[in-house]
Every structure is written in structure tokens, then in C-alpha cells.
Amino acid sequence: MKNLLTKFLIVLLFTSCSGDSEDSTIVTKDPDPDPIPVKITDPFKKLISEGYNTDTFKFGATLNFFQFNTNVETLFLKEFDYLVAENSFKQTIVHPEPNVWNWERADAFLDFANKNNLQLRVHGPIGPQSSNWAKTDSRTKDELIKNYEEFLTELCKKINSEENVKWMDVVNETIDKEGKWTIEKMGTDYQNPWTQIGNNEDGIPLYIIRSFEIAKEYAPNVSLVFNQHQGMQPVMWDKVKETILYLKNKGLKIDGLGWQSHLRDNVIMSLNKENIDYLMSLIDWAHQNDLDFHVTEIDYKMTGDPPTSSEYERQANGYSNILKALIAKRDSGVVTFNTWGVYDKNEVSEHQYKYIYDSNLNPKKAVDLLKSTLKNKNTTPKYLDN
Numbered sequence: 001m002k003n004l005l006t007k008f009l010i011v012l013l014f015t016s017c018s019g020d021s022e023d024s025t026i027v028t029k030d031p032d033p034d035p036i037p038v039k040i041t042d043p044f045k046k047l048i049s050e051g052y053n054t055d056t057f058k059f060g061a062t063l064n065f066f067q068f069n070t071n072v073e074t075l076f077l078k079e080f081d082y083l084v085a086e087n088s089f090k091q092t093i094v095h096p097e098p099n100v101w102n103w104e105r106a107d108a109f110l111d112f113a114n115k116n117n118l119q120l121r122v123h124g125p126i127g128p129q130s131s132n133w134a135k136t137d138s139r140t141k142d143e144l145i146k147n148y149e150e151f152l153t154e155l156c157k158k159i160n161s162e163e164n165v166k167w168m169d170v171v172n173e174t175i176d177k178e179g180k181w182t183i184e185k186m187g188t189d190y191q192n193p194w195t196q197i198g199n200n201e202d203g204i205p206l207y208i209i210r211s212f213e214i215a216k217e218y219a220p221n222v223s224l225v226f227n228q229h230q231g232m233q234p235v236m237w238d239k240v241k242e243t244i245l246y247l248k249n250k251g252l253k254i255d256g257l258g259w260q261s262h263l264r265d266n267v268i269m270s271l272n273k274e275n276i277d278y279l280m281s282l283i284d285w286a287h288q289n290d291l292d293f294h295v296t297e298i299d300y301k302m303t304g305d306p307p308t309s310s311e312y313e314r315q316a317n318g319y320s321n322i323l324k325a326l327i328a329k330r331d332s333g334v335v336t337f338n339t340w341g342v343y344d345k346n347e348v349s350e351h352q353y354k355y356i357y358d359s360n361l362n363p364k365k366a367v368d369l370l371k372s373t374l375k376n377k378n379t380t381p382k383y384l385d386n
Contacts, residue, residue, distance in 0.1 A: 040371040045081045047374040057326070058082045058119065058336035059374070062297070064107040072342055075361055082119050084296070084338050085109040089124030095151035096131035098143075106158070120165045121296070121338065124155055125166040125172035125227055126211045126223040128182055128192040135188040141197050145210075148194060152211055156218035165222055167336075169258060169296065170215045171208050175243070180234035181205055197341045204246060216253040227258035227296055231269050232278040241285060248289075256292035257282075262340070263300040265311060265320050270300075270318040271385040279325050287333030287377065294320055297340035300366070302353040316363040316365040319356065328379040 040047070048059050060082025071385055076083075077351035087093055088105030095101055106124075115121040126148050128368050134144060152170075159165045173192065176182050182192035193206035215224050228240050244254055259282070261270075286293040300315045307315070328333040350360075356366040372378070 017076065038338060038372070039121045039368055040375055042371070042375075043079045043081060043321055044371065044374070047371060048081075051200075051374065051377065052330065055155045056334045057330050058334075058338075059323075060119075060121075060336070061339045061342050062086050062251070063109075063276070063342065064088070064316055065108060066126045067102055067342075068108060070160045071172065071361060072345075075357065076342055077116060082121075082336070082338065083109070083113055083291065084121045084123050085122075086341070087129075087153065091124065091126070091134070091148065091151045092129065092131040094124065094155065095147065097133035098147065101154075101157070106155075110159070110162055110165070114162070118164060121167040121169070121225075121294075121336075122159055122165055122222070123169050123172075123296070124152075125169040126152060126194055127172035127174060127227075128190055129172065132188045134193045135184070137186055139193065144194060144197055144248075145207075148207060149210065149214065153218055156215055156222075158220075160219045160221050165290075167223045167225055167256065167294070168213050168215065168219060169225045169227040170254075172258075173229045174205070174226075175228065175236055175239045176234050177230045177233045179233075179239040188284055196346045202246065204243065209247065209250075209252070210244070212252040212297055213256060220253070223255040223292065224253055225256040225292075225294055225296070226254055227260065227294075229262065231267070232275045234278070237282060244291070245289070254291065256294050256334070257286045258294040258296040260340075261295045261298035261322055263298065263322075264303075265314055265318070266303050268385045269357035270321045271314065271383060273381070276321055276325060276381050276383075280329065282334070283325065283329045283335065287329065291330070292336070294336045294338070295328070296336075296338055298322060298338065299340045299354040302345070303350055305351050312365045314384060315353075316369040317384060319366045320369045320378075321381040321383075323370055323373050324379050324381050327373070327377055 026065060044059050048054060048057065062084040063076055065088050088109055093102060093105055109120065118299035134147060159168065173182055181195050184193045184196045185191040199205055200209060208232045226244055230236055248254055263269050283293045284316050300318045302311055302315060304311045307322050323337055326337055329335055337354055341355045343361050344351040344353055344359040350375050358364055358366055
């Protein structure tokens, strides 16, 4: 009886069921842990410059405007040379409503990138991340058209001559996980107000077409990205692929496919073989269609407060499995990896321990494993979720 009880407790310790799938299993503790890697003290940017073709492989992080002139900026400059501005180029900041313009934050990032010779991806896409003015129920189609066309035109003009601006997210979160266009809703909560402007005769939202027309005309020197959220839902990605090919066949310029990669420890994704295999096939599709592939906003939310050592191990492997996929595909086209933030800022309820440095800017296990993965060019994923 004692032996039977012991076996039962071991099973409980090693597995738990996912809330997302009855057939999937989340392993809470690695039953076959890897040896503790030798701690690598080299900055990320040194590992990239010494071990990779920096024209086709990038590794960076996101800053926000209020982290300038702080110890977060110091850490960033020590570790990274590829930069994304968190929200400073978005419509909700730059041109939230008629006759209101605010370039202060955008200009600060352009100056920062130029001063420190950083490659910059401008994240100011047309999509659900829009101002309350745009989401107001009484807004007319003509008002919406005028606002986003003004905003995107001026943004493209501003960045086109900036040598350090390499990429721009043109649209974002256009398709939901069921493969349907994200749409407007009542109120000002999460929604996509631009879809109500209408579709063309082939059913493609006009704002998507017009956004790439504007970007092609006014930002010809910048690599243009179609950015997307959610996970590895085939029906969603099929719609993304169809849309991109449609736009390219119409003569529009699309240079890259982006995936946000917002991960959660209680949602099966980057620790699962089926999902990583699908991600690899998605990268292949991008490269086969002359598109770069960008992991644009990766983070990994935790459920424990504070997380346990084994949970941090899962987080580290969740991050590194995505990086391993990019390393494996680096010779077939451009791949980039960008973390959506640097450290666990503000309250726990906001950060949920999702970044690679803790609230005191100390590296987590994820930093050690990411650096080891880069150093060794490791392409073998660690699967913990069935």
C-alpha cells in the first residue's frame, strides 16, 4: 500500500491537465532535467556578432519611453543592439484624434537609436491598439479613414530617411484565432475600429490594403511587416497567408511576417512538439515566399506568485524553444527575436513575472538558457507539454 501511494504522489508531482485541452498535459517539473549550463557572461549582442550573420539574424528587446536615463537603459545598452519602442509610435500616442499630434516619444526613440547605433523596428501598426477616439461608437467611416491615413502617412515620411530604422509593423492583430477579421465592438474595450470602414470586392478590409499602399509609397526604404498575434492555430495562419499573398499579387510591398509570441505557462504552446513543428513550417512558408520571419513581442507569463524554481525552468525552456526554431531556420532567410520588455516592471499583477530579468534587473534562468542556446547554436527543443 505504501508503494502504491508513493507512485500516485509521483504521478501527481510530474503531471497536471491543461485547461485548454483535455488531451494535452502540462508537466510541472522536468522529469529529465538538462545539466546546469555554464553561466555565460557575454552580452547577447556579442554572442550574436561573433556567432551569427548579423544581416540575417537579430536578437533584441523592447524599451518604453519612461525607461530612458535609468538603469534599465543601461542594461539594455549593455546587452542589446536591436531595439523596439513599446508604444511610442502608435496612433494612440502620435495622432489619437483630429488636430492632435505628439511626436515627442517617437523622436526620442529615433534619437536614441541614432546615438547608440541601434537597429530599430517601428511598432506603430494599424489595428486594435488604437485610441479611444477611434473606438468611440459614434465615429464615422470618413473620420476613421482621415485619421489613420494622416497618421500612417506622416509616420512613414518621418522614418523613411532614418538609416537605423530597418523594419516597420504596418498592420497588427487583423485576424482572430478562428480565422475571422478582428472587428469593431460597442464601447471602447479591445476591438479593431478600422474594419468597419469596409472590405473590397474580394473581402479584404480596405484599411489593410490602404495601409500597405501608404507604406509602399512613403516608406520604400523600410522593411514592411505584417504582424500577427495568438498561437499556432492553422485556420488563422491560413487566413494570414492568403491575405499576404493576395496583397503581394496586387503589387503591394510586404517584406516580413511577424508573430507576437505572447506565451503563458498555463496555455500549451512553446513546450509542445506539435506547436513548435507548426512554427517551423510557418517560418519555412515565410522564407519560401520571400518574407523575413520576426518574433516580435515574445514574453512568457507565469501563474505562480512567486514562481517556483521548476516554473522558472519551464519559462526558460519556453523562451529558448522559440529561439531554437529561429536558429534552425537562419540559413534559409532572415529571422529576428525580440522580447516584449526587459524586466518585471511595476506590480506583479501587471508583469506576471513574464520577462527575462527580474524586478531588480537580475537575470532569470531564461537569460542563462537563451545565452547558452545562442552560444552553442542549439536547435533541439525541450518538450515538457504533451
